[in-house]
Amino acid sequence: MWSDYLVETELQGRRSVFTGRASEIFVRQNSQWINPGWHTDSTK
Known part of the structure; x- marks a missing residue:
C-alpha cells in the first residue's frame, strides 16, 4: 500500500x-x- 502524508509540528x-x-x-x-515493514520518503 502507498500513501501521501503531511505532518505539522x-x-x-x-x-x-x-x-x-x-x-x-x-x-x-x-x-x-x-x-512487517514500512518506508517513508520526504518530498521537498
Whole structure:
C-alpha cells in the first residue's frame, strides 16, 4: 500500500510542515493481516 502524508509540528511557537510518501507491506499470517515493514520518503 502507498500513501501521501503531511505532518505539522509546533515547537516554541514555530510551526513546521513535512510532507512525503509512505509505502507499507502487509502479509497474511495465521488468518491475520500483519504489517512487517514500512518506508517513508520526504518530498521537498
